[in-house]
Amino acid sequence: MIIHSDWHIHSENSYDASNPIAAIGDQANAQGMRYFGITDHANYNDDKFRKNIEDSAKNVKQLQAKYPNMVLGVELTPIEKPCYDYICEHGTRDGYSPPAREDRHDFLLPYTKEELSALGMRLAITAVHWSLIGPNARGGSIEKCIESWHCQQMALACDERTTILGHPWYCGKALWYEDFSIIPRSMHLELGAALKENGKYIECNSHFFRTPKATEKFRHQYAEFLRELFEMGVPVTYGSDSHHSYEDLRPKVEEYLSAAGFVDGDFSELSEKDLW
Numbered sequence: 001m002i003i004h005s006d007w008h009i010h011s012e013n014s015y016d017a018s019n020p021i022a023a024i025g026d027q028a029n030a031q032g033m034r035y036f037g038i039t040d041h042a043n044y045n046d047d048k049f050r051k052n053i054e055d056s057a058k059n060v061k062q063l064q065a066k067y068p069n070m071v072l073g074v075e076l077t078p079i080e081k082p083c084y085d086y087i088c089e090h091g092t093r094d095g096y097s098p099p100a101r102e103d104r105h106d107f108l109l110p111y112t113k114e115e116l117s118a119l120g121m122r123l124a125i126t127a128v129h130w131s132l133i134g135p136n137a138r139g140g141s142i143e144k145c146i147e148s149w150h151c152q153q154m155a156l157a158c159d160e161r162t163t164i165l166g167h168p169w170y171c172g173k174a175l176w177y178e179d180f181s182i183i184p185r186s187m188h189l190e191l192g193a194a195l196k197e198n199g200k201y202i203e204c205n206s207h208f209f210r211t212p213k214a215t216e217k218f219r220h221q222y223a224e225f226l227r228e229l230f231e232m233g234v235p236v237t238y239g240s241d242s243h244h245s246y247e248d249l250r251p252k253v254e255e256y257l258s259a260a261g262f263v264d265g266d267f268s269e270l271s272e273k274d275l276w
């Protein structure tokens, strides 16, 4: 077994998930997880997401005595600054439309470390979910998308809120899930150097190994990418990123990790010094 802890799980307090926290706790312990993290989404600085993470914190605290190996965290995503500002002004995202221009615009994470710590959060998975460059914020050419992902991931690698860089190169539109070599290797090396320099972890997310959108070739390339960063000195953690049931996905994931050279002992646990 290579994976012993799961640092990225969504509970019913995420807008797109339905796992009750107690069910996750029972399953995680049945699977022998040493630690497991509840990391609900905090995508926007609006009331809806704020309430979700407040509820997540409250529910985790209520069950902490029963599951002492459960750690409260959060998942953050970069958003474009015009959107952040719009929400500050209007209190909602309703009516917002992304700027229609090709330039790169500023982006930020929607909560401060102080705000999250005040809720009892002890770690943040920070992860890119969409392209921020292009006439349509979620579209654009594949080259522009790659550029945007890289630019955002580099910023996250240097951000004080990042404990773990979540699902690197995740792409809902599966733009590079056929052949991962479309991403320039120089970007991987640059990202690895920044993560190492800043003491960040990189996540091995089960998504890449279970989504039907990915080819077998891609899955092996992706495991090799994680291995290369690991060999550069970047510690790796596992995240199931479960949303609707908490099943054990490790056998499937470990098949690819083993083929890339990972053995028991290579994956990291977060130590007290890593947690807030």
Ligand SMILES: [Zn+2]
Binding pocket: 075, 127, 129, 166, 167
């Ligand atoms: Zn995510």
Ligand SMILES: [Zn+2]
Binding pocket: 008, 010, 075, 241
């Ligand atoms: Zn997630």
